[in-house]
Amino acid sequence: MPMFAPTRYTTDASAEGQQAVKTAAQALVxxxxxxxxxHLANREWILDRRSVIDAYVFPMIRWASGLLPGGVSDLRNVSALHDRLAADVSVQKVLASEAA
Structure with a gap:
């Protein structure tokens, strides 16, 4: 069983029960x-300047973009933060390395 399978969070093994866990998790995210x-309204970075917390949240945004229905495109400020970080040359190198 995968470590983060819905069965880890419920005893309801039915498809409906599993979907309910997934839906609840998506809503929470x-x-x-x-x-x-x-928080990012009128800000470029989470703190007053770019920091490690921005680097930490970047993969979380990427993860959510792929797993949430509709992604994060409706979260304008989160999307803008993602795009600022994705434009960084060092980040692009890491992403290219991961893809290889």
Whole structure:
């Protein structure tokens, strides 16, 4: 069983029960990213300057973009943070290395 399978969080093994866990998790992630989106209003970075927390959240945004229905395109500030970080030459090198 995968480490993060819905069965880890419920005893309901039915397809409906598994989907309910997945839906609840997606809602929680979207809520947290919504808080981040609001925090980023009128800001370029999470803190007053670029910091390690921006680097930490970058893979979380990438993960959410692929797993949340509709991605994060509706979270304008989160998407802008992602794009700023993705444009960094060092980040591009790491992503290219991962892809290879």
């Amino acid at each position: 979207r809520k947290r990213l919504g808080l981040l989106d609001a």
